[in-house]
Structure formats: structure tokens, C-alpha cells
Amino acid sequence: METARLIERLERILPRYDRAAPRYTSYPTAPVWTDAYGPDDLLADLARPEQDPSAPLSLYVHVPFCRSLCHFCACNRVITHDAELPERYLDTLRREVDAIRAALPVERAATQQHWGGGTPTHLSPDQARRLFASVTDAFPMSPGAEVSIEVDPRVTTEAHVDALRECGFGRLSMGVQDFDPRVQEAIHRIQPVETTAALAEGARRAGFTSVNLDLIYGLPYQSVESFRSTLDAVLAIAPERIALYAYAHVTWVAKQQRGFERKDLPDPPTRLRILLLAIERLLDAGYLFIGLDHFARPEDELARALADRTLRRNFMGHTTQAGVDLLGFGPSAISELGASYAQSHRELPAWHAAVAERGVATLRGHRLSPDDLERRWLISTLICLGELSAEDYRARFGGELACEHAAELEALAPAAEDGLVEIGTDGSLTVTPLGRLLVRNLAMVFDRHLPSPADGRPVFSRAV
């Protein structure tokens, strides 16, 4: 469907789909997890005897430190200038990595490693080298592994770029959010275009093969015109991937967002027009829509994975790695092992104390039931591949999709009428190009753990 027609149809139906919706980096989603799953459960899951030494691992390291607080931010971060905190963090992280390695019965190499935060480049270049060595001494990286990092251009130096390349990082993701000076002032993040462009250029010169920029729409003082200028500047930098997130007004998580005046936030129609403008500009500039909030150049791995149906999703976003166990290190990090999720303590002192006591710092988690496992497959297949095949369902679960999930298929009928999804007579689903933009809403019909609207508790941010 050509971009202008897609945008015109989206504009007509979007208000009906602008509601709170999970991002489905997991199923069940994190609010469902409880402390009934603790450190003993994680250690037992790590020690599963059936583990295949050749089964790859994916590693995530959470570095929680930042120099100053961006007022939109809902991440788990510690604002500090104290040089002692990162040193202590590195010691504890090494202990955590070693404890998790010791719990595994066999050595397993990693095909993916990602550092997020916080700001990983809050660490000095030498501290980054030390952290990388701690992780890879325990979990060697496979040849050709994907090694990526999130950086803040305001604190990332040439020496960081060189140290990261030396370690083997090849993908770099930068927070931008918006280049408009008034928006930057409101969100307490002054980051000139030149700083971002220079880092992108320096990273490419140093050998990084992929630069990703993160944008947010819905921030205070944003307008269609101001965001048009931001998009111009972003396209001039020509990143390989662009993530376009909706600003999540989640004041129950990020209290500093209460400082935003409602009147300064774009109203829903403006927010919608900014989103539509961004989609139109990015598609016209040759990026492909990968799913949820991600756009990539056609030659990018994610675009290729979308085309050959190997695209998957985990806590780090879209990935080309399917069925891989994920081990998370650092405060608030999440591990995904077979049929379990485990999350570590979010607060730095609690994480230090837990690692000192047990080696692992599990605060909560969830072991998936057979029904959870089935629904996880339904939701992730729908989101990543844009379809559900009755034949694949039968091969995997031994039943008929149209019978086993008749209620969900019925619930999708209005979306089918809106042109978001096609429903086959055998229950097979095909998400349309329009539906891919709203796939969180489609996936929600398969979610058995959604809080009831009667709860009145805000849990998820809005889908649009």
C-alpha cells in the first residue's frame, strides 16, 4: 500500500486503537511476575541438565548510571557523579557473572551481547574494557557474534569508541529523542545535532557497522513542524536503524514526569499527526517498518530477518536470534531461560546485597504454564511475523486454531473490518501493512493476564 493511502486510512481508525497496551517484550508481561519465583528457582533453571552446550546464549548487561536526569525517562537509572559507585558495581557484576556461570552445568558461548542502561558510557573506557572482560571470561563470544551498546552522545568520547571497538562492539545505539532546543530544555537533555552527528561519524570511522538513533514523539512542546526538522536532521545522519517510541506518561513509575504541564504536552490529535508524519517520512526515505517501533534500511539484518521470517523479539527489542536463552546481569536485568523469566533487584543497594549473599539477585519472576507457552508463541509470532498459520499451530500444539481460540478470533472481527488483519476460514491470521502499525492491539486479544479495566490501576503506556 502506498504511504499516503496507508497514512490516510491510519488517521481514520487510529483514535479507536489509542489505548494502554503492553509492548510484549515478554509474555506474560512483567507486571504479572511475582516473588514466588526467587533465586533458588533461577539457580535450578540455570542447572537444567538437558542443556545443550551448543545452544547459543544472549547476554544483557545493565549499567545503571547517568550523569543527569532526563525528565521523560522511565528507565532504571542512578544519577551520580560519585566515582566509587561504578567501581563497586564492576566488582559486584563480576561476582554475579561468575555465580551464574558456575550454576550452568556446561560451558555455552554467546552469540549476542548488549549493554543498556542507564548510560553504559558513564563508565570510563578502561572500566568498559574491564566489564567486557568480566563477561567474556565467563561467556566467550562466538565468532561473528552481535555486540551492541546504548550510548549517550553527551558523555561518549573518542576514547570510548576506540575501547568499544577494541572489545568487539559493532552496533551502537544513541538516544536522541528530539533535536528541537525548546523540547530539549523541557526534557532536561541538551544534545546538539552536531554532537550526535559527530559521534555517528566517529563510530563509523572506527568500524561500527550499524548506528541506531532513538526518537520519542509526544514530548512537551513538540509540534508537527518541530518534529519535521528533527526528522530532517536524523535522516541527514542516515542511521541504519531508527526506533520511534511513543512518550510514555507513566508518572507512577517516573515521578519527575509530574513536572510536565499537561498543557505543554501535544494534544492527542497533534501527537497522532507527529506519528503519522514520522512514519511517512521514514518510509519515503527508504526505511522499512520492522514492527512495533522499529525502522531499518532494507539491507539491515532486521529487514532481512523480517523478509525470511526469522525475526524474533526479546527484552532488547527485535532480534534475529530465535529460541536463545537470555542471561541478564546488573540491577533490574531480566533473564529468560526456556519457560522462565527472572528479574533482579532494581535498586543498587539491594542488588549488591543480594549478589553478596547468593551470587544471584533475583527479585521476582514467572515460570510459564503450558497455556502461557502457547499464548507466548501466538503473540510473538503475530508480532514478529505478522501472521499466524493454522498449520503451524496444529503442528506445534496439536489442535485447530479456529476451535481452540475461537473467542479471540471473534474478538478480532472489528479489527478485520478496519482492515488490520485478515482471518482465514481455518483461523489463520494475516496482519495487513496497516495492522503492523497497530499490532500490539491485535496481540492483546490473546493475553490472558491483562489487568481488568475494573482494576483502575495504570500498568501500561498507550499504544499510540
Ligand code: SF4
Ligand atoms: S534517558 Fe538515558 S541518559 Fe537520560 S536519564 Fe534515562 S537512562 Fe539516563
